Amino acid sequence: MSPQQVHTVAEAAKNAARALAGVPTERRNAAIRMAAELIGQSRDQLLEANVCDLAAAQLMIDQGQLIPSTLDRLRLDEKKIAEMMQAMLAVAELPDPIGRVSQRTELDAGLVLERIICPLGVLAIIFEARPDAVTQISALGLKSANAVILKAGREVEQTAAALVKIIQQALGKAGLPVDAVTLVAGREVVHQLLAMNDLIDMVIPRGSRQLVEFVKANTRIPVLGHAEGICHVYVDKAAKLDMAKTIVLNAKMRRTGVCGAAETLLVDRAAASTHLKPLVTMLLDAGCEVRGDETMRAIDQRVKPASEQDWSTEYLDAIISAKVVDGVDGAIRHIERFGSHHTDSIVTEDQATAEKFLNEIDSAIVLHNASTQFADGGEFGFGAEIGIATGRFHARGPVGVEQLTSFKYRVRGAGQIRP
């Protein structure tokens, strides 16, 4: 795409956003439902486009340009299409975030201030591999009355183009501006998108840590997202061993590829003699590689040596780093130094220790006696999430429709002037 074309797309998106802001809930929901329906009717077309992407991806894998696991994330089938449709329909059912009055004050007799929720404007989403990013983000965008510009990785371009075409048909049928959801193509357009702070209001990178870091380093547009989820479980001396085992196993092994999966196990030195061996043995027996220092390796010879790098590594795999720390203070220091402000959990029966951990750990999500794998917008009751934010600005934790909004102040008077 030429720079001029990309600029035209962004301007059209801005205009669409302006129009969308005035479209009532029912019509935005109707467009989402229509898109889901058309996707269901276009299975063959979608699978065909996906086959092209898969074939091209296989070539890239053969040439070492893509990792083999990309195929799994890229592949569409009947089940995945049905899931995409269901997820869109679920978004249509969510309460409308737009137009809600979140604050109301009478400033003076007959002079009323209201704070009203409104859309952000234009969202640019830069994503890799997963076709369901298109449907999910388009649905959340329409729900929050924001226009969406999608930039798909080249490995998913054909599938993304087929999906966007269908969504645009639905927009047309529902009488909404078709430019509310658009696709731009080509690696070279990313820099241009990131520079358009006059037209784009938010950038959401979805993909590898490298992608997120690249986006954050190259734009002045606000970015919602997180580069890494280095999540910790700290097992305190006052932890029940059974509960600790259940939580650690779930936090690490339920799904190893999600951002809320635990990557480091911290065990209180005061509990090392009782809790450490059972926890490490359980993980090893469950097929999890454990990396630790000499103390840790003395417990079980299957433990591999950990390097300094391990404490700041997001494995996204059946691997965990493990360490003995000096109580909750030691755990807090370790997490502060190596964590990524995403999700961290403490297992303890001591309320005061738990409160200290919940207060002092500076992460989007902190848990007491629960698995880090709860870190998810769906679990939080947000209906759907676009990702998890680890910054402290605007949104933090799961990003759902509420986080895709802004607000403005409306003042209605009867001729009042300021004295």
Place this chain on the structure above:
Amino acid sequence: MSPQQVHTVAEAAKNAARALAGVPTERRNAAIRMAAELIGQSRDQLLEANVCDLAAAQLMIDQGQLIPSTLDRLRLDEKKIAEMMQAMLAVAELPDPIGRVSQRTELDAGLVLERIICPLGVLAIIFEARPDAVTQISALGLKSANAVILKAGREVEQTAAALVKIIQQALGKAGLPVDAVTLVAGREVVHQLLAMNDLIDMVIPRGSRQLVEFVKANTRIPVLGHAEGICHVYVDKAAKLDMAKTIVLNAKMRRTGVCGAAETLLVDRAAASTHLKPLVTMLLDAGCEVRGDETMRAIDQRVKPASEQDWSTEYLDAIISAKVVDGVDGAIRHIERFGSHHTDSIVTEDQATAEKFLNEIDSAIVLHNASTQFADGGEFGFGAEIGIATGRFHARGPVGVEQLTSFKYRVRGAGQIRP
């Protein structure tokens, strides 16, 4: 200051912020009150420092390096010191924004999610001329449990240093970390501050449009602020002339130097024959310069010709640009093109027209039948404001203590794992 010294200050601020987050309300309020009290006891010292700044500023003015009006903003006297103290005491009285649970959901039996308000961390404030920026921002920072790094313009450096020294004494006496409020000096430190995105969480520029634009263009740290307040009053055909006159006069002339002052008057073509001349004559008679096109000049020969530049100029003076537009749609188009998303007002008796304006104008504050000069955190009941934000991210409109906070999610369970 050397780069190393600035880095040391920022690291100390980060540590202070961490400690502050755990300090209860009463102790933070006590520190604010103590600072106000010590300022009252240190009048002579403050006036002495201020005299040095004034003398240096006079020299710079003589050399054409500063504009003469700087002296007014820079000058301290008994009255201004009393006002600074009062403003600090008022901040101490505000409700504490920190620790409030803004959302609570039971995710599962015995698994409770809470969204809890917490501080942002370290705020860097880059300001010019006004000594009261120091006291106001330090008070708001302490109130919201954020550490504050102040970078004062060189014209106010002696006064700022004297104030920060007193505030640090108060912090010490109240048992709070003295690095919660620090001052850095020298024009060369600005670039370094703006690059410290690992230590600084928010930048607030307070001063000229040039300063704000420079800050926005040179940092990836979130910036709260606005470069310009190009505020409009649109007088619709359905406006009562008397109300329009009252509002226009107040919006422009109550105080011409505030960001909520009107800079452009838009009059509906359908009301031009009845409303235009009285409005323009009133402004001219009140000593306001009016700039407009030939049509406008035909009304009164005192009207000066407007150039294209006038529509995007924030005069901050007794000058207004005036234009006839084609109804509310013409007004919306004009404001969209030339406005700064700050504050805009419509005068009309027609509810539907008013709603259209309130919905479609994309500004932080939109008003119906009220003066733009209401754009103020104090007027909005926020107690005190650090400025007005025109972005759509995180904060919009007046920035008070609520906008200086973030949140995190706490989950308390009894051993729950995710299925």
